[in-house]
Amino acid sequence: MNIRFLYSLFIVLLGTSVTAQMQSFDLKDVRLKDGPFKNAQDVDFKYIMDLNPDKLLAPYLLDAGIPPKSNRYGNWESIGLDGHIAGHYLSALSMMYAATGKIELKNRLDYMLSELENCQQKNGNGYVGGIPQGKVFWDRIHNGDIDGSSFGLNNTWVPIYNIHKLFAGLNDAYRYTGSEKAKTILIKLGDWFIVLIRPLSDEQIEKILKTEHGGINESFADLYTITKNKKYLETAERLSHKAFLNPLLKKEDKLTGLHANTQIPKVIGFEKIATLSGNKEWSSAVDFFWDNVTQKRTVAFGGNSVSEHFNPTNDFSGMLKSNEGPETCNSYNMERLSKALFLHKNDVKYIDFYERTLYNHILSSQHLVKGGFVYFTPIRPNHYRVYSQPQTSMWCCVGSGLENHTKYGELIYTHLDDALFVNLFIPSVLNWKEKEMVLEQTTKFPYENNSQFVLKLKKPQTFALNIRYPKWAENFEILLNGKVQKIELTPSGYSTISRKWKDGDVLTIQFKTATHLENLPDGSNWSAFVNGPIVLAAKTSTENLDGLFADDSRMGHVAKGKYIPLDKAYALVGEKSDYVSKLKELGNMRFSLDSLELEPFFEVHDSRYQMYFQTYSKDEYNKKQALLKQQEIEAMAVEAKTVDKINCGEQQPEVDHLYKGEKSNSGYDDGKFWRNTRSYIYYQMLNKNTQGKFLDISVLDEVKMNDIAIFINEKPADVIGVEKKSIRINIDKIEVVNIKITAKNGNASPKFYQLRIIKN
Incomplete structure (x- = not known):
């Protein structure tokens, strides 16, 4: 018997050493056993089944001119992001079916796909989507009429982000269930998109990509993987946001102030494209991004960002004060990126991060009994989290939340040719059909610091079994059939036992934690x-x-x-x-x-x-x-007299206040977000019970009233005070405050960073 410690994995091809490709197992090959993760999977299954497919499909039928079978859901599904949850739902159904084998999931998936196919056929050009007035919107884009900001493209709420969810859902339906119908719909949709953007210049594409667009570049890389048609990989590269990529290529940290979950999916796409094309520069840029986010911007439980944006690496005070801590979608996507990097690079550091985030953010982001998904997880002491409900909540973190708890089996085990790797200590059963091998892992970790592995083999086999030795484990021991193995172990790697295994062999690990x-x-x-x-x-x-x-x-x-x-x-x-x-x-x-x-x-x-x-x-x-204490008194005093406020340039506050605009830009300077315009910007604020007397508008640079005009409810604003960086407007007795700020003579307006209705 040969027992050794595996530091790294290499194969030799034609005399050249290259890193071998780690392989994941299909979700259908791994079944969870009782424990926290199996409980989370079961709770998620109920949530998935509580959703109404006809309500999720309604935006697609409406856009195709087909009478819907039910009213659409409310919340985000009826105020601009119509249809985005359906894409996530396809993914969740597909992965939960693979992970559990429950036929009702497959039946529901097939129904969803049939309805989407009907919509696509009715549209007649390969398009299918639920975006409000989608046909008009896409025609404008095709014709080069493009006006984009961070979260609005032609005053439509992140439409390419929205349709990316459908691309991803169709891809997952094909990947996890083998659905040919999903593949056909996906390819037609991809071909439609290529035709859509064909007339556009690279500069126009960059202008589109200025608006949050999810991982649309990854979707076309996936289409290339499915079809091997180079036009899809070329499109994936074309849809990669160069303005964001270029600083990463130069190893420049330009992340502070950026909307975090706008960026992470782009990088997942960069990584996949780099792997498929062999682009080492892009691969290096991805490494730089991953290292920066995980080492400089991530808190203990694995999350990052405050109010959805990357905060300064040298100042986390904003996150400590905020009720909008790290967003679950960010961790969902950082887990996806870490998985891809681990499989391609075989470096245990990616599993270390994946494990920390899995146990502490992902697992905690679902109510363990009642169900419901968390959007923000504040680290502010003595605050709390909010949970979604199936009939009321249609947030992005509901969409990714539906998926999160379906795929806990994705990285517990991996393999490299005949070598088997155990990466995570989660009770589960692996069925490696090709090797006629079953490995059952029994553990109560983290409540008990041990795990037992029992092999079931039809005949004896020789292979290497690699057990991860985490850097956090102390006094790590391996027992084979009850006997302690006297070997030298080093953490942050794998301990390897290579032998001829027989049916019923038992491997046990035990360790301590501090x-x-x-x-x-x-x-x-x-x-x-x-x-x-x-x-x-x-x-x-x-x-x-x-x-x-x-x-x-x-x-x-x-x-x-x-x-x-x-x-x-x-x-x-x-x-x-x-x-x-x-x-x-x-x-x-x-x-x-x-x-x-x-x-x-x-x-x-x-x-x-x-x-x-x-x-x-x-x-x-x-x-x-x-x-x-003094700082808190001052902060609380400001909030106590505030009726409503908008932080300009931030997605959620702006969408919540019905932002619209043209020729508008947003950015981040001196620790504050801002928005300006050469045409107009518009918000709606609510002065509840007409408590507020004034609207205070704050700017970063300098107020020049000759360059702007301000209207309240379509009438010239009653401006009662102007200082160098602030404007005060009388709104006494006005309950719904519609604010429109226009720039005069095409001049750029000041950089507005906050609008606040105050009581006195």
């Missing part, structure tokens, strides 16, 4: 407790959990309950070396910390919580707490 404090990436004094790969948090209260289960309001995904001042949060005071030693183990991954009880964050629901704690020496505690 709790440590992990600082925020900016080096500030905020730290989280982490045990092994598991982030710990404490439930702190259940007061004012307003909107815990979301209604159908546009911003129902945000936890709008009152803020608990940051100076009221629990802090760690004393010598830093003592913080962890004060923890007392209670069993079952519970720890007491004075009056608090820490537990795995993925188990924290229906409660306010604290994940990050400030650390102080005894000498600095009083001084710094006093400063923090």
Whole structure:
């Protein structure tokens, strides 16, 4: 028997060493056993089945001129992103069917595909979509009439992002279920899109790609993989956003202030194109992006961004203060990117990140009993999360949430030729049909630090079984049929046993984990407790959990309950070396910390919580707490007198306030987002119960009233004050405030960064 530690994997072809291609198993080859992940899968299955396919299909039938069988869903599905959930739903049905084999999922998928096929045939040109007034919109694009901003293309809410979900759903239906109908619809849709953009110049394509467009480049790379027709790979390259790619090629960090989940899908596309074309420069750019996001912009539980945007790498204070912490869609896509990189590069660092994010963000983003998906996960101490509901919530994180919990089996095991790799310790059964082998993994990790593997073979076989040795595991041991193997082990790699295996062989691993404090990436004094790969948090209260289960309001995904001042949060005071030693183990991954009880964050629901704690020496505690208290008093005072506000240039606040505009640009300067125009911008604000008296408009540069005109409800605004960087408008007794700002004589307006209705 040969036992060795595997540092890296190489094959030799024609005398040249190249990295071998790791292979994943199909979802249908892996079945989850009882545990947190199987529970999450079961809860997701119920949510999937609670959705009405006819409601999801209604936008597509309406656009094709076919009477719908049901009214469409409300919320985001009826205010501009009509049809986007249906694309995610195709993916979720396909992957859940592969992961469970439940025929009702396949039946529903087939029904959805038949209805989409009918719509495509009725349209007659390969197009199928649910975008409002889609035919008019696409004709404008085909004719080169393009006016785009970050989230609006010709005043349509992210239409290419929307149709990308359909591309991805059709691809998944073919990939996971072998549906030829899905493949046919997909190819026709792809061919229609190629014809659509054929007349456009590269400059016009870049103008289109300025607006969030999902991973449309990946979709055409997938079409190339399916058909081997080079026109699809050429289109994928053409639809790759060069203005974003070029700084990555130069290893320049230009991410701060960018909308995070606009960028990550682009990079997934870059990675796939680089792999298919052998483009090493693009591959290097992808590496730079992944390293930057995971090492400099990611918090302990695996998430990134604040209010959907990448925050400065040297200042996470905005995230700590916000109720709009990391977005689940970001982690969904970073997991997809990490999976692709792991399979192509065989580097365990990608699994380390994947595992941390899987346990702590993805698993926690679904209510473990009642169901419902989380959009924002605040790290603000003593705040909480909001959960979607099947009939009221149609957010992007519902779409990706439907998918997240279907595919837990995708990376537990991989293989390289005859070598089998165990990457994650999740109770499951692998059926490797080609090798006539079944491997059953039994574990209660993270509650118990061991895992057992039992082999079932029709006849003895010689192969290498590789067990991941995580960097967080201590005293790692391997037992073969009950006997400890005396081998030298090094963490962050694989321990390999190569032998002739027989039916009934049992391999057991056991290890220890320890709790440590992990600082925020900016080096500030905020730290989280982490045990092994598991982030710990404490439930702190259940007061004012307003909107815990979301209604159908546009911003129902945000936890709008009152803020608990940051100076009221629990802090760690004393010598830093003592913080962890004060923890007392209670069993079952519970720890007491004075009056608090820490537990795995993925188990924290229906409660306010604290994940990050400030650390102080005894000498600095009083001084710094006093400063923090004063800052909180000032911030709370501003919010208390605010009736409504818009942060210009940010997607959710702008869409929530019905943004429209022409010849408008947005950006990020000096820590603030902004929007300006050479034509007009428009918002609608609500002055609830006419509490507000004034509308304050703030700019980044300088107000020049000769260059702009402001209208309230189509009448010239009653401007009562102008300063260098602010304008005050009287809105007394106006409840619905429609604001239109126009630029005069084609001059650029100032950079507006905030509109705020205040009481006095």
